[in-house]
Amino acid sequence: MKAKELRxxxxxxxxxxxxxxxxxxxxxxxxxxxxxLENSAKLSQLKKDIARVQTVLTQKQKGQSV
Known part of the structure; x- marks a missing residue:
């Protein structure tokens, strides 16, 4: 998932x-x-996606322009 989509x-x-x-x-x-797991790389990818969501969420809640 890309940050642009999340914004x-x-x-x-x-x-x-x-x-x-x-x-x-x-x-x-x-x-x-x-x-x-068949694809253990999915764990790290999911962690990165969660971090992206949290970053965009924090930016929106603080009212920063995104």
Whole structure:
């Protein structure tokens, strides 16, 4: 997911997306601990996406121009 796409979303949508991504990350970590994942790179990619969402969210909440 690109930051440009995230900036077009509303704050409520960003909060919802953040929550969904965190739940997905929890599920992937759980699966990874039980058995091997087919694509373990998805964990790090999801972490980066969560960080992007949080960055855009912080910028919007502080009222910075994005």
């Amino acid at each position: 077009s979303l509303a704050v409520d949508d960003l909060l919802k997306k953040n929550q969904e991504m965190r739940e997905d990350l929890f599920r992937l970590r759980f699966k990874h601990s039980i058995r091997r």
